[in-house]
Amino acid sequence: MFHSEFYPTPKEVLYMMQLDCKDKVILEPHAGKGNIVDFCKENGAKEVLTMEINKDLQEIIKRKSTLIGDDFFQCKPEQVSHINAIYMNPPFSNADKHILHAWEVAPEGCEIVSLCNYSTIDAKYGRLHVLIRDYGITENLGDCFTEAERKTGVEVGMVRLFKPLASKEFEFEGFFMDEEEEEDQGNGILQYNEVRALVNRYVGTMKAFDKMKYELDALNHLISGIGMSSVTLEISSERMVTTKEQFSKIIQKRSWKHIFNKLNMEKYVTSGVMKDINKFVETQEKVPFTMKNIYRMLNIIVGTREQTFNRALEEAVDNFTKHTHENRFGVEGWKTNSGYMLNKKFICEGIVETSWGGGSLQVRYNSYSGNKIDDLVKVLCNITAKNYNDIGTLYRFNFDKVKHEKSFEIKPNEWYEFGFFNVKFFKKGTMHVKFKNMDDWYRLNYAYGQLKGFSLPETYKK
Incomplete structure (x- = not known):
């Protein structure tokens, strides 16, 4: 000691x-x-x-x-x-x-x-x-x-x-890296040249701001002599920008968001995980937008990919089983941990509403339950190696059907196919869901059980 x-x-x-x-x-x-x-x-x-x-x-x-x-x-x-x-x-x-x-x-x-x-x-x-x-x-x-x-x-x-850095002479020192040393970084998520181009664009934008600010200061100096008030910079309809620091924060935040959009994160993670990612992006305006910091962020994403998937898996299943007894999977004699895995058939509340005409149903836009089913689809796509774009969101279900079937209407009490499921809608707003493929159901619950520390009963093992 x-x-x-x-x-x-x-x-x-x-x-x-x-x-x-x-x-x-x-x-x-x-x-x-x-x-x-x-x-x-x-x-x-x-x-x-x-x-x-x-x-x-x-x-x-x-x-x-x-x-x-x-x-x-x-x-x-x-x-x-x-x-x-x-x-x-x-x-x-x-x-x-x-x-x-x-x-x-x-x-x-x-x-x-x-x-x-x-x-x-x-x-x-x-x-x-x-x-x-x-x-x-x-x-x-x-x-x-x-x-x-x-x-x-x-x-x-x-x-x-x-x-x-306050000294203008060294303002962008360290923003780039030697191509020979760092060519292989990024783990294949974004190409080296693409990252360099993003940083180049940021640095170029800030230098252009300097030139614009110089001209603006000259303009204000001239018009002040004839009694006119100063002219200010407006970046958007909501934000008045007068300093380089303010402008830098806006551009850095937009640049970080652009990177996350390039990674297509929304295709792979649940809405709950995405909230944390968005929070992370919000904080990055205070982190210098250098190549090294971008690679650090990419390495964090790669290094925590398993944890991110596990959290998405846990959220997706818990969303339906945590408070809803009829959605839980359990069998006679299996008492320990029963009531957590997802049933082969389950129910979602508040999914649909009556259309304007009143004779058919339509999926509610951005509903809480709709987001939950979309999260489940994302997790199943990860488990089964299917492309989420081929399935899309439940809300898109209406439009995709209309696009291919001009007279399509969602009718109550009829089964429809949606991704991994057969779904049936009811006027009270609920949607009944059942897995089309029992192998998908098994693999989802197997992965969830492994995460939680328990497994499917012997009867259901392959």
Whole structure:
């Protein structure tokens, strides 16, 4: 035991922090015995500078890194003016002060990633909250020290800050990467040249804004001499943009959304998962739109693909079984966990409504239940390797039928085919659903049972 707040960072947590180390000069201001230092060096850091207040730990850490001091609060900006990043796991008792000091000493363009007690950043007030709101993002990592040398027993938060470049000369330094080194990155999701083109477009847009702003300032200078009020820039009917920072945030957010649209995420994940993805996109306006950050985001998506699918699977089945007894699958003698898997036949509420003519039914647009059945179709497409575009949403069912059958009407109490199912609609708004193929039903419930830790009864095993 070196001191009461000595909590070495586990390697699993370091992977969760998504540290970008390659060819960077990194400061670790609370080095301890060097877990973060070792990780940075293993992942291509050019140099790791350290600070450590404990004398015994200093003897360990100076053999691994360049020790530049002991007390981080005595660190001056000129000591670390050449660093690219600050990665740290400071004492949780005053982690907020350490993060704020890191921001003060960090040079322009520096990234700061720090662990802390999540309650430190959960508060909606204070200087740290304002700093995160304007320049960073946070994540709740949960009680991620459960397998650590020393357990924290608290929810661990992560803060990621990006200190903007104010010097125009170096404004877009580091936005691109060497093509030879990075050609294979992206895991096939987006081509390297496509990512470079997106960043090129962003950089070009910002430079064009500079030219436009210069001309606008000249115009305002001229018209002020004849008593006219200043002219402002309007990007859309709702947003008045007067500064480059405002414009940059709009363009970065649109650029991140464009990437997610290119990935066709909506085809593969449930509406619940998509809400979290949209929330992620909303926060990216504070993350520099560089090639390296785009690849980092793509790697996160690839690395969490299994978790994303598992969550989509769980949501899709739970939507129908959680509160609806008649939709649950159970057999006599199978008491443990019965009532969770999806039945071969199930019922959806609030799917259809009476059409304008009153004689037929139509699928309600964007209904909650309609979204649930679409989520289930997406999951089944993943399990069975079928193309979601070939099936589409339940709402499209009306229009696709009309397109191919001019006189088509949805009639009550008649069976229709929709994707994996036969469906029947009723005037009270409900839809009865049954699987067309028992193999699809089996594979869905088998995957769901594996996820939940139980399986289909022996009677239903193949």
